[in-house]
Amino acid sequence: MDxxxxxxxxxxxxxxxxxxxxxxxxxxxxxxxNEYGAKMxxxxxxxxxxxxxxxxxxxxxCLKEIExxxxxxxxxxx
Numbered sequence: 001m002d003x004x005x006x007x008x009x010x011x012x013x014x015x016x017x018x019x020x021x022x023x024x025x026x027x028x029x030x031x032x033x034n035e036y037g038a039k040m041x042x043x044x045x046x047x048x049x050x051x052x053x054x055x056x057x058x059x060x061x062c063l064k065e066i067e068x069x070x071x072x073x074x075x076x077x078x
Contacts, residue, residue, distance in 0.1 A: 001047065010076070011037040012051040023058055030055040030065050038073040049076040 001009060018029045030053050037050040052069035054062040069075040 008047055008049065010049045010051055011040060013053040017056065018053055019056055023055070023061065026055040026058075027061050027065075030061075031068070034065070034069055034073055034075070038075070041074075051075065051077045054078055 001007075013033060018033070019026050034050070034052045037048075037052070041048045041050050050069075050073065052065065052073065052075040054065050056062060066078055069078060
């Protein structure tokens with residue numbers, strides 16, 4: 001980032017997402033990715049922000065991860 005002149009960056013998962021056919025694996029992967037991102041934000045204050053990844057396609061799982069991401073991890077968005 002320094003070499004490229006980037007002061008800050010948002011951590012975000014894009015296409016294709018994290019759904020590969022298993023709801024259990026998707027929940028686990030979302031949590032692991034979000035916790036890793038929160039650690040990056042904590043380890044490098046001011047350098048990173050976190051857009052939490054959600055475990056689609058299950059709406060209830062997404063709502064639980066949104067709650068965890070905002071309340072516990074202090075994510076900037078989803």
